[in-house]
Ligand code: SF4
């Protein structure tokens with residue numbers, strides 16, 4: 001698992017932090033997180049918890065994701081009202097690309 005600030009895009013004011021496992025890349029935009037807790041509540045594998053070191057936009061703890069637990073279901077991305085999480089599931093992505101290339105033939 002690795003953790004680094006994503007400088008590829010000019011989104012630095014949203015404080016993006018990237019964590020990765022073999023199959024999932026999760027970007028948390030700490031500057032957008034309002035600490036509402038919806039993602040913490042809905043994650044099916046309890047992979048999301050409160051970050052004890054990073055604060056969100058309202059000065060409350062932001063969230064952190066345990067990439068050893070995360071299955072890349074994208075529920076948190078879909079439920080977050082502030083677009084503070086972006087999930088890339090490489091397995092889903094690869095399956096979709098495979099499907100598209102089969103359809104093109
Ligand atoms: S992608 Fe799914 S498993 Fe991973 S943190 Fe979000 S809700 Fe939890």
Ligand code: SF4
Pocket residue numbers: 032033034035036037038039040063079080081082083084085
């Ligand atoms: S749902 Fe979004 S705003 Fe709410 S705690 Fe999770 S990341 Fe933060």
